[in-house]
Amino acid sequence: TQLLEQSPQFLSIQEGENLTVYCNSSSVFSSLQWYRQEPGEGPVLLVTVVTGGEVKKLKRLTFQFGDARKDSSLHITAAQPGDTGLYLCAVPPRASSGSARQLTFGSGTQLTVLP
Amino acid sequence: DVKVTQSSRYLVKRTGEKVFLECVQDMDHENMFWYRQDPGLGLRLIYFSYDVKMKEKGDIPEGYSVSREKKERFSLILESASTNQTSMYLCASRWPGVGAFFGQGTRLTVV
Numbered sequence: 001t002q003l004l005e006q007s008p009q010f011l012s013i014q015e016g017e018n019l020t021v022y023c024n025s026s027s028v029f030s031s032l033q034w035y036r037q038e039p040g041e042g043p044v045l046l047v048t049v050v051t052g053g054e055v056k057k058l059k060r061l062t063f064q065f066g067d068a069r070k071d072s073s074l075h076i077t078a079a080q081p082g083d084t085g086l087y088l089c090a091v092p093p094r095a096s097s098g099s100a101r102q103l104t105f106g107s108g109t110q111l112t113v114l115p
Numbered sequence: 116d117v118k119v120t121q122s123s124r125y126l127v128k129r130t131g132e133k134v135f136l137e138c139v140q141d142m143d144h145e146n147m148f149w150y151r152q153d154p155g156l157g158l159r160l161i162y163f164s165y166d167v168k169m170k171e172k173g174d175i176p177e178g179y180s181v182s183r184e185k186k187e188r189f190s191l192i193l194e195s196a197s198t199n200q201t202s203m204y205l206c207a208s209r210w211p212g213v214g215a216f217f218g219q220g221t222r223l224t225v226v
Contacts, residue, residue: 031212033214033215035214035215035217040124040219040220040222041219041220042119042205042206042207042217042218042219042220043158043205043215043217044217045214045215045216048213048214088157088158090215092212102148102160102163102173103148103209103215105157105158106157107155107156107157108157
């Protein structure tokens with residue numbers, strides 16, 4: 001069972017549409033990060049959410065951390081072709097895990113915004 | 116501007132060759148990581164290092180080794196490259212508790 005489940009796995013929409021992608025788990029996390037990876041490049045950190053219920057905005061992107069800190073969503077308003085990419089969520093290890101340093105990544109949502 | 120630089124964007128190697136992937140960061144981060152990324156499998160951690168000369172195995176260390184002689188440099192070594200090691204390799208660095216900065220990736224093809 002994956003620690004982080006991202007949905008949908010693939011999403012193709014027209015320019016100007018709105019969309020939401022999700023990152024879910026049965027575990028509680030101290031924080032959660034969202035990254036975007038463009039084709040042929042490494043992931044780039046977009047945001048870190050820390051507090052349950054927290055909402056952060058980055059231009060047309062809205063990130064929310066669930067009240068119970070088990071899940072998160074990313075909403076994009078009026079999507080543009082430049083938003084195309086793989087969206088990854090990541091969490092730090094739980095206190096009980098063996099290593100305190102590595103991040104665990106979801107498998108991502110591949111978003112394509114068509115002009 | 117923070118930077119993680121991987122030595123090659125594309126590499127083609129033959130089966131059995133010893134392959135070195137180099138990664139340098141300029142942020143004085145303690146922690147550095149090597150991941151591989153394959154379609155449908157996401158990012159899988161190969162090895163990470165939390166200090167000079169210190170390393171820990173990740174989820175898929177078999178067939179790989181690492182070297183960290185200086186804080187800014189973390190090398191991934193494929194001792195004897197095999198075709199199932201064809202993949203995108205990503206290096207990252209971070210301070211504990213903050214997000215990771217990734218290099219641009221190395222697409223390795225083993226023929």
